[in-house]
Amino acid sequence: MRLLALVAFASCFSAQAADPNKVLRIASPDIETLDPQQFNDSPSFDVIAAIFESLYEWDYLAAAPTLAPVVAAGPPQISADGLTWTVRLKPGIYFTDDPAFRGKPRELVAQDAVYSITRFLDPNLRRGGAPVSADLIVGMRAVVDAAQKSGKLDYDRPIEGLRALDHYTLQMKLTEVNYPIAQAILNYFLCAREVVEAANGDIRAHPVGTGPYRLREWQRGTKVVLEANPKYRTLRFPTSNDPTLAALEKSMQGKTLPQVGVIEIAIIEEDLPRLLEFERGTLDIAVLRSDIAGRLLSDDKLKPEYAARGIARHVYPEPYSFSVVFNMDDSVSGGMSKERVALRRAIALGFDRKTLIEVVYNGQALPANQLVPPGVAGFDPSMPPSPYNPAEANALLDRFGYKRGADGFRAAPDGKPLTITMSLRTAAVSRETATLWKKNLDALGLRSDYRMTPFQDFIKDLEAGKYQMYSAGYGGVPFGYAELWQLDGRQPTAVNASRFHFGEFDRAVDRFMSSPNEAGRIAASRAASEITATYGPLIPTIFRLENDFVQPWVLGYYKHPYTTYWKYIDIDLARQKRASH
Numbered sequence: 001m002r003l004l005a006l007v008a009f010a011s012c013f014s015a016q017a018a019d020p021n022k023v024l025r026i027a028s029p030d031i032e033t034l035d036p037q038q039f040n041d042s043p044s045f046d047v048i049a050a051i052f053e054s055l056y057e058w059d060y061l062a063a064a065p066t067l068a069p070v071v072a073a074g075p076p077q078i079s080a081d082g083l084t085w086t087v088r089l090k091p092g093i094y095f096t097d098d099p100a101f102r103g104k105p106r107e108l109v110a111q112d113a114v115y116s117i118t119r120f121l122d123p124n125l126r127r128g129g130a131p132v133s134a135d136l137i138v139g140m141r142a143v144v145d146a147a148q149k150s151g152k153l154d155y156d157r158p159i160e161g162l163r164a165l166d167h168y169t170l171q172m173k174l175t176e177v178n179y180p181i182a183q184a185i186l187n188y189f190l191c192a193r194e195v196v197e198a199a200n201g202d203i204r205a206h207p208v209g210t211g212p213y214r215l216r217e218w219q220r221g222t223k224v225v226l227e228a229n230p231k232y233r234t235l236r237f238p239t240s241n242d243p244t245l246a247a248l249e250k251s252m253q254g255k256t257l258p259q260v261g262v263i264e265i266a267i268i269e270e271d272l273p274r275l276l277e278f279e280r281g282t283l284d285i286a287v288l289r290s291d292i293a294g295r296l297l298s299d300d301k302l303k304p305e306y307a308a309r310g311i312a313r314h315v316y317p318e319p320y321s322f323s324v325v326f327n328m329d330d331s332v333s334g335g336m337s338k339e340r341v342a343l344r345r346a347i348a349l350g351f352d353r354k355t356l357i358e359v360v361y362n363g364q365a366l367p368a369n370q371l372v373p374p375g376v377a378g379f380d381p382s383m384p385p386s387p388y389n390p391a392e393a394n395a396l397l398d399r400f401g402y403k404r405g406a407d408g409f410r411a412a413p414d415g416k417p418l419t420i421t422m423s424l425r426t427a428a429v430s431r432e433t434a435t436l437w438k439k440n441l442d443a444l445g446l447r448s449d450y451r452m453t454p455f456q457d458f459i460k461d462l463e464a465g466k467y468q469m470y471s472a473g474y475g476g477v478p479f480g481y482a483e484l485w486q487l488d489g490r491q492p493t494a495v496n497a498s499r500f501h502f503g504e505f506d507r508a509v510d511r512f513m514s515s516p517n518e519a520g521r522i523a524a525s526r527a528a529s530e531i532t533a534t535y536g537p538l539i540p541t542i543f544r545l546e547n548d549f550v551q552p553w554v555l556g557y558y559k560h561p562y563t564t565y566w567k568y569i570d571i572d573l574a575r576q577k578r579a580s581h
Contacts, residue, residue, distance in 0.1 A: 128492025310552025378480030
């Protein structure tokens with residue numbers, strides 16, 4: 001009875017904390033799904049992270065990636081050999097109401113973690129599973145292999161390495177020590193099996209979670225609206241030992257979370273319309289890049305007129321590696337023959353990163369010389385810069401039989417016409433990027449074409465292999481395995497869109513995953529980058545700088561590259577009202 005009273009009090013208190021008059025207005029590219037085990041893009045992830053919860057998340061205020069409990073009661077208990085991880089869940093956490101629960105409150109329990117982790121690894125779902133995670137959990141590989149053969153995963157089959165020891169205790173046994181992946185598994189979102197089954201597995205637009213928000217409205221291509229979960233427990237703003245964050249903590253001191261009652265996400269693909277809406281005050285936070293961000297800056301600082309309005313700027317390298325990726329199954333530029341490798345290496349030598357950064361990105365990027373970006377475990381600061389040498393690129397093409405015709409453009413070694421086609425997502429920066437690539441490829445005598453599609457169509461084409469080469473970013477996790485996995489031959493095509501298969505590269509990934517320290521991770525990622533430079537399945541181009549501009553009435557904002565900030569935000573309604581007059 002005492003526990004029920006406490007839970008009821010917390011729910012009531014939370015409903016009072018989230019003020020429906022406080023609306024966080026942001027913009028995002030379109031989302032594809034709200035299924036917590038089938039997303040494959042960051043815009044969908046951000047919305048999912050507000051609706052669903054995981055056992056842990058990355059600490060909002062920590063400089064180094066640190067696990068912070070969400071529905072877990074404390075840190076994971078790890079055995080001395082690193083192979084057994086035990087997590088205790090907090091009691092009294094409930095899913096939002098849904099007909100699948102037959103009118104009864106549905107508590108989150110350890111078996112939900114077992115189900116959700118298993119579902120994330122299902123090879124028959126859109127993501128194609130997660131092979132490394134499946135290999136890591138004792139007994140999971142057999143379950144996944146059987147699902148691959150039959151086309152259906154048996155969710156009732158016991159798994160030795162993934163068990164609910166009791167109502168609130170999850171145990172995970174590993175086949176080998178692998179801290180990055182074990183931590184990643186504990187960050188998987190948790191859902192209820194009966195909701196998934198009631199929807200015949202299709203919960204893309206039917207998300208039912210335990211998170212601080214729930215879905216109110218989703219108009220595809222237009223907007224997503226979330227509202228505070230009235231049954232959500234109360235949270236307190238996190239603390240930090242970093243003195244530079246003292247003012248941030250003070251601004252949120254004593255407040256329960258979430259404070260914001262509604263989140264309105266406008267689907268805006270282009271940066272310029274985002275900037276215009278932000279300047280009008282109709283967006284509270286604007287994520288801007290390249291030359292659009294530069295319109296608010298002078299000498300890489302916020303222009304005085306914006307600083308006078310109290311607008312804040314947060315800038316940092318994104319935890320993504322931006323690259324041009326080749327389809328290794330393509331009949332023109334793919335494959336591992338000497339001629340095809342030479343073509344890809346020549347293209348890499350002929351690409352001008354300096355102009356891309358200075359002209360297209362207005363200085364808001366860093367040149368990429370490896371797979372892993374700065375600030376991510378595995379980044380090697382001693383790696384030399386990538387060369388730009390059009391003369392050497394042309395000589396390489398000459399040597400391997402790519403002869404120029406009367407029009408100045410080259411044919412393939414077999415004499416057939418040669419055109420390089422690049423896929424990009426629809427955006428102004430993509431058009432400028434395509435202009436630069438055409439100039440660089442023209443200088444090599446390579447005829448080129450450019451195909452631009454909306455973001456979600458772009459993702460689907462990559463997964464289906466409907467491209468020759470594409471330009472995009474990948475990553476978003478604290479450890480560089482995400483960037484390395486892009487070329488891991490054991491990964492599904494949803495991850496390894498390049499279809500690159502090379503055993504030596506896969507072994508470098510294994511060394512990265514098993515390394516107990518950063519020195520080992522750096523050595524492994526460097527080896528992987530060197531293999532990539534040799535065979536050319538991917539050309540690292542830039543590490544993009546993200547500029548987040550925040551209105552003065554937004555409180556609690558701290559841009560964490562791996563944790564969605566929405567539940568930590570407050571809106572000063574009085575200051576917002578004054579600014580509107």
